[in-house]
Each structure stands twice: as structure tokens, then as C-alpha cells.
Amino acid sequence: MRLFWLEIYKTFSRWRTYIGFGFIALIVILTEVVMKLSAVEIMNRMMRSTQKDFLIFGNVLNGWFVTAFIMNTLHIHIPFLIALVAGDMVSGEATSGTVRFLLIRPPSRYKIIAAKYVTTLFYTTGLVIFLGIVCILPGLALFGSGDLIMHHFGKFGIVFIPEVEIPVRMLFAFMAAIWSMTAVASIAFLLSTLVENSIGPIIGTMAVVIVFLVIGNFPFDFFGTLKPYLFTTYMVFWQRFLDDPIPWQEIAKSAAILGLHSLGLFFIAFGAYARKDVKS
């Protein structure tokens, strides 16, 4: 436990850790202000395809809708912010040379690496929670509350979620987003244990995420067969909590695959680092 708190102290004493929080606060609040100023235009675009078939009343462009919209937009960018810290977690000690002090102490490498991994997950969780807070609170303040009307996930149609259900569904969606980002953090963490500079793991993680997303979205049969094996396929399972009805079975499958993914990556990192010769 002491090792974990020491890692937390070190991580949150660096300005780099706060880049992600700063970026999220800036981009989310800016988006919300712009959306507020362009509310009429957004509403017209949103309703263009539905107003022929549906008669929609009430506050459609509300804080919940804005939150879901921003989450949909940022789920590609958040991995980069996570990699910024997770990719530096172990390799940063090699770059700075402090690894030579760290690993000659009594705690085993297993304990040190476990403390660093838990710290990585702590940061990841904190970042996604922060995203949730920054999206929801100013969103509700600027746009008010209301029922959530969204496009149906993977289908042609719209979903209507009553206002009363939204807070719980959002809570689950953010928990799922944390779970997804854990897989990204685990990739960055593994790469961080293998090299002795921080840039490699950060770029490497983003390369993996982008390549997997591109492969997963190519409309060719060959890539279609690969899709179930790519973790990015399951990364957006948080969206399924805003579906109706909630597909619990699919959610459980996605969560399990992502969980196994993270665990597997952690154990590879664990094994690799325990045997690693420290030459830096």
C-alpha cells in the first residue's frame, strides 16, 4: 500500500499528469459553449431526418445529449491522454535514471510493477470520471435536463430514454468507459516496461489504437474476420448502456474480453519486467 501511495505522489507531482485533465476541461467546455451558441443550427440538423416521421417536443438538446455527443467524439482522443501518463509510468524511471535507486530497494520488482499498474488504473479512472463531471455538470447547467433521444447503436432508428433513467445509465456508461480505457492503459503500460524512453510507448499505443480502429472499420470481408479479435471492437461498449433495451449479454461479453485483454497485458508486463536487466 505504501508503494502505491508513493507512486501516486510521484505521478501527481508532475505537470504532465495534468495535461489530460486540462485538455479535457478546455475541449469539453469549449464544445459546450459553442453548442450553446449554435443551438438552433444543431437542432435543425438533428431534426432534419426525423421531423418527417416524428413529432418531437421538449428539451432535446439537453445536458445528457451533449454528454453523449462529447463522449462519442472524444473516445478516440482519450486514449492518447491516457498513454501520455501510462506510457511514462515505468520507462520514465529509466529515462530519468531513478530506476537505479528504485530497484535496489527491498520491495520486489513484482510489488513495484503492481503498484505502478494500480497507479496507472487510478489515473485512468480519474481522467474518465473527470470527463464525466466536466461533461455533465456544465452540460446540465447550460442546456438543462430532459429525455435523451439518440440514434440507435448500430441500427437505423432512434432511441428514447426517459429522463429518470438517464443518471443510472450514464453512471454505467462511464464505468464501462473506464473499463475500456483500462485496456488502452494496459497496452501503454506494457510498452513502457519494454523500452527505456517515454515517447515509444505513447506513440506505440496510439499506433495500435489507430491501426486496430482502421482495420475494424474497413468494409472488407477479410478485415471483418479480424474484427472480433481486436480489442477496439469492444472499446465502445459503453454506448450500449444508452440503448433500448440494454443488451446485457453483449455488454458482459465485451467487458469480459476487455478485462482478459488488460489482465493478459499486465501479466506480460509483470513477467517481462521481473526478468529485465537494467542497463540504463
Add this chain to the structure above:
Amino acid sequence: MGLEVFWGHVMEESFRKEVVLRTNGLSKRFAKRSAVKDLNLEVHRGDVFGFLGPNGAGKSTTIRMILTLLRPTAGSVEIFGKDLRENRRSVLSRVCGIVEKPDFYLYLSAYKNLDILGSMTRRIRRNEIMEALDAVGLKSRAFEKVKTFSHGMKQRLGIAQALLTKPELIILDEPTSGLDPQGMKEVRELIKRLSVESQMTIFLSSHLLSEVELVATRMAVINHGELMVQGDVSELLGREATEYSIQASPLDAAIELIDSLPWAEVTSTENGKIELHLTPGHASELTRLLVTHGIDVFSFYPHRTLEDFFLRITEGTSEI
């Protein structure tokens, strides 16, 4: 000699002979290159043990294996009589060190760095940190960020972190590297003080024979990863010193006297300095003779460069 005094001597002798660190056939290969070969070192309690060798000889690789940063290809390390691999935690809680240059968390203060590093061994109290900083003259800079420190200050902070947990064995890799003469002197004095006052065993590597000579009680020489020699410093260096320089007046009288001695031979004279070869064990006798013959001696010193020392050992001209 009374019985108590006799037993006191026996106990002191056995205390000093206790082996604190032993390497058994320690070897390390990096791909095709053998960095350390079958190294057998023995460090006794209370020693200031100089680990001497030129750059690239395998000193840092050995230290990294002793401190578990590298896995040996073959052989083992015993510290306090326990196998390091099997007793890592208990052994390393009594050991501390600096490997190569001391690098710290630059964005944290000296105090916080020591707090973090010390806390990995045991709970550290504030006064212990301040005492360690005081011992290396950094108490007044305790709460300044390490990024504002000079190399010399970081080196001293490195020693402070090594002292913090009051280890029984301190391993220092080239502790005076990169320091100015004043800084080197301070570090050397600190090492001596630690050895005498705190009864710590100190293992220090260096490529400077003069440095080892000034602080160490025992030493080992390594070259190309192999142990060349190991033993008491005075004994090893005493036996090795055969080339000397003398500045004396009148010069001609000094040359004549030296040449008349069967165990001394003038090899050259240059700029009022006599270079001579001396059979081991006659240095003090020569000084006495020069003075009793009315010759003023301004300087008299042996030529014991590391290079010469190595050359003799590797060429097999030494008795060692």
C-alpha cells in the same frame, strides 16, 4: 595481557574478518561479449573496499549484479552470509548504494526524494531525513527542487539517501566522478568518517588508484571483467611501488649517493628531478640516507599510476 583484553582483540579480529559481501564465480555475458568473468570478491566487515579498474573493466556491471539490477549469467552473490537471490528483501534492507550517477526526481525537493526512496525500505521520520541531509551539508537546501542542484550536490544527496536507512553495507559506484577537487575531497572525507564513526562497510568503485589509496583499506583490481588482484591496499601498493621521483639538493650528490646503493638505480634526471628504480622496502632507508648525507629532500614520491599498476599485473612482472 589480561584475559578481557585478549578476548577483546579476538572479538575485534573476528568482527573484521566477517565476510559481508562475497561473489562466487560471478559472470555476466551480454550477447557475445563477456562483461564479467568468474569473479570472486570478498569484502570484510568494516572494510572500505576499493574496486578498481579502468573504464569498461566491468565494475558497474558487477555492482549492478550485486544490487540486483542485472541477473548474473553464472555465479552468485552472498551478502551477510545469505544468498542474495533467495533473501533479496532481508538482505537489501541492510544495503544501500548509488549506481553510476545519482539521478533523482528532479521535480521534487531533496527532502521528498529522500522520503520516497527511504520509505521503500522502512518508515522514515522527518528528523532522520534532516540528519542525513545535514551529514552531507544539504540541510539548508532540503526543500529546494533537485533540478536546481549542481552535480556535486546531487552526488552528496546520493550519499545522503544511501545513509538514510542506516545500512550496514554501502555500495558506491565512482562516488567522486564529475566532482571538482574540493567536492572529491569532501566525499572522500565523508567516506572515511562513515567507516570510522558509523562502522559501515563501504564498497566503492573507482578508476583512480590515488582515490582508492586515500580511502580504502582493502582493494580488488578488475580488468576486462577478470579479477587481477585482491588484498590489503598497503600491502598491494607497497609491493608495487618501485619507481620514484626525488627532488633534492645538491642534485649531483644525491645522484652519486643513489648510484652507490645496490638496491637503487637512477633511471633519468630531468628538470632537477631524479627518476629512480628502487627495490621494494627501501624507500624510508633512502630518505634517511639522503638526509644524513646532508642532502635536502624537497619531494619524494612513488610512481603508481593505475596504468603502471595494471601493466605490471598483466605483464606478470609483479610478485602478486
